[in-house]
Structures are given as C-alpha cells and as structure tokens.
Amino acid sequence: MGNTTRSVFRFAGKLTNDLLSFLVFCMLDVLDIVLCYVYKIVDFFVEDEWKPCYCSSPKEAFINTGNILVKEKGEAEKIVCVTSNKLQLEEISDTLYSRPSLVVEVSKTTVKRRNVVVSKPVGQSPFVVEMLQEKIGGHRSHPIPRWSDCDCDTCNSWLNSCKDTLFVHTEGRKDNVNENVLFIHGFISSSAFWTETLFPNFSRSIKSKYRLFAIDLLGFGKSPKPHESLYTMKEHLDMIERSVLEPNKVESFHIVAHSLGCILALALAVKHPKSVKSITLLAPPYFPAPKGEEPTQYMMRKVAPRQVWPLIAFGASMACWYEHVSRTICLLICKHHRTWEFLTKLITRNRIRTYLIEGFCCHTHNAAWHTLHNVIFGTASKIEGYLDMVQNHLNCSVNVFHGQDDELIPVECSDNVKTKVPRANVRVIEKKDHITIVVGRQKAFARELEQIWKTARNS
DSSP: OHHHHHHHHHHHHHHHHHHHHHHHHHHHHHHHHHHHHHHHHHHHHHHSSOOOOTTSOHHHHTTTOOEEEEOOTTSOOEEEEEOSSOEEEEEOOGGGTOOOOHHHHHHTTTOTTOOSSSOOOGGGOHHHHHHHHHHTTOSOOOOSSOTTSOOSTTTTGGGGOSOOSOOEEEEEOOSSOOEEEEEEOOTTOOTHHHHTTTGGGSOHHHHHHEEEEEEOOTTBTTSOOOTTOOOOHHHHHHHHIIIIITTTTOOSEEEEEETHHHHHHHHHHHHSTTTEEEEEEESOOOOOOOTTSOHHHHHHHHHOOSOSSSHHHHHHHHHHHOHHHHHHHHHHHTTTHHHHHHHHHHHTTTOSOOHHHHHHHSBOHHHHHHHIIIIIITTTTTHHHHHHHHHHHOOSEEEEEEETTOSSSOTHHHHHHHHHOTTOEEEEETTOOTTTTTTTOHHHHHHHHHHHHHHHHHO
16 A cells, blocks of 8 residues: 555656646746847847857858868767868767757747757857857957856956966875876866865875876866867867876876766776776766667756756756756856855855855856767767777776765766776765765765775786
8 A cells, every 4th residue: 555655646746747847848948049039139239249059040150151061970060160271170069959849849830040959960050150260260259258257356367377278276296296196077066176075185195195186177167268169078188188187297197087077087098098097987977878869869868857856957957958048047146156155155154165156156158058068968979989998998997986866967877887897896875966975975085085096006
C-alpha cells in the first residue's frame, strides 16, 4: 500500500512538473522573441547599431561578407573567413542557432522572421559573421564594456594590463619546480572556487614542493572578456597555454577540474599526453549520445531539460535555450553584482564570504553564452574520443569525484567516464551536490588531492 501511494504521488508530481514546465517555457519562448526586438532597439540607440543575434534572418549574413561554411561528415560545422591577410577557422556549435521550441515552430507558419528552430548553417548567422569580421579587423569594435555589461574595476581589470593573458593565481614553490598543478573552474565561476577553499588547506609540505596555478577562464573573473571572441575550445586552450604553460615553462603537471573545466582538462591532456601526471575530475558532464542522436542537441537537452524543477535545471535551461532572456539575467545580476554582494553582506551581517557570488557574477553574457554552447555542447561528439585517448595513450592516473545529490550533472556521468576509462577511480560523495563536492569539505578534499599527487609522483 505504501509503495503504491508513493508511486501515485511521484507520478502526480512529475505530471505537475511537466505541465507547469510546458506553460512556463512557452511563455519564455514568446518573451525571448520580444526581447530580441527590445535589445535591437536599445543597442541601436545606445551604440548606434544593433547587436546581431542567432535568431536573425540568414539573408542578412552574407551581405558584404566572404565567409564559407565547411562541414565534413561526422564533424562540427566550421566557418572559414578569407581575407587578403588572414584565414580564420573556428568550430561553432549548432546549438547556437538550432534550439527547437513549440512556440517558434508554430510561429514559422505565420511569421517567417524567426529562424531559431530552422537548421540553418552556422555560417549564415550574422552574429558569427560579425565576430569573425572583428577578429580580422574588418568591422568596427563595440565599446568595452558594453552598456549591458558591468563596468567595475574587478570585471575590467584586464583592460589596464598590457598582457593578453588570463588572470592566474599562483601559490607554492617558486624556483626549481618539478611538480605543477593546474586548477580549472567550472561554468560561471572563477579561480576563487579553488583559492578560497582548497589553497588555504594544503599542507606546508605540498606548498614547499608544488606550484599551484588557479586560472580565471577566458571571459570569466578577472580574465579578458573580448567582445569579438567566439569562446571556442581552441581559444580557451590557447589562452591556458599562453598564460600558464608557456610563460612558466611547465613541462609536466597535474590537472584538477570542475564541471565545464573537466572538458577543457581532457582536451588539454590529449593535447599534452606526455606532460600530464594525473587528472582529477569533479562532476564531469559526459552524456554519451544514443545512436542516431545529434550529440550537441542531446547534451543540451540533458544539461538543460526545460523543466522548472529542480531549480538548478530551470536556471540552466534559461541560460541555454534563450539568448535574450539570458542576456537580461546577466544585465540584472552581473551588471549589478556589487549591489547583490552588498545586500548579501548586509543581510548576513558580513558573516559569510561572497566569493561564490563574485565568481557567479563576474562574466559577460557574450562569454557565458558562447562558452556554454561552443565548449559544453559543441564538444559533445569529441568527449568520447578524449576519453579513449586517455585510456589508450596516457599513463596518468584518473580520479573522478561526484556529489550524490548533484541535480545538474547526475552521477551517471561519472559512471559513463568509468565505462570509457576502466582504470579511473570514481568516488561518489554522499549528501553532496554540484558545489558542495568542494565547498564545505575542502579540508578533506585537499588531503585527497595531496594523496593523489604523491601516488602519481611515486608511480
């Protein structure tokens, strides 16, 4: 009887969630269309031209451009931009311009302006075309920061630097270094995720032997946030190499990565197979696509399922599916993050540290939107290959940690990694989620990492 009652309540709860989600996301579909026009108007009056977006007419894209779309079977689309002095090649995720929704599907029959659900070639997106034009210097640059981005010193500290490199927080041994550790944070986060939790808890022995690097990824924290960037995997990796590996002459290193950072960590390890001594992944987003499914679209649906519950899935869905709604969220939260930090300190009487809020807010919409689609979703078809390379061609140890209560990236993702890399040591932490896998257990995790590095050094 008890089991039957629970089953009935579970079914009723799922039905309610599905119905409510359908209604809410239909409204968001309409809202995103309205906001598209609103931002075009505001951008035009504030910056003398409107900002192109991924729902613009494809006809606009090829006006006065010389871009070629290249797509090989089984590969992601690439844009080749040819000029007299430079050829630009970038991989762009199809999820940027193809995000199916019922409202837009219906609207296609009456209003032919909207093209979000049409599988239009990414090379036809005026937003992408504009980005590439700015990269080669053939298009006017927008003001930095833009009117909808934060103008505080923290978010724009990179503008005062003569170096075009990432912000890197470095601790530990400074000379004659043989052991290096690179920490890569997750989506809408910063190096503070590591420096405020783990770094203070590492032993003196570790700090006397190891050099620790915690970076702010391109577009996040105190790192550069170039408007002309498409924030592709290549751009992120190039910046990590140029900011950490090359200037510090790092020949071998351990990697610790969280969420989005896990994808970058695997790509970096595959690119430097003889240099990596250990890989530690926290909540890796690996969803193998079923046969016949488009990996990028499948990954987007798994990370952002268009559900109002749990709340973290609702937030992810708004960030992934709606270009203009997510820009509005950035306008309200990121541009005014100093106000939110002040209110948090006021309400809590300054009893809690706000580094998580700072990391969550210090980015631009352009950086978050493109990183989300071009790295997390755009590399969905490549992660399996990365893991195969790790299993077959890398001799480093692989350790995976996952919170049992993680509602954003479920534990099955780590199980999927274990399937591809049988030697991986997977540990599921009870009563911990996507954030508390580190925050709240930093002392214990610091000891676990130290043991991983010592074991790797002695092997």
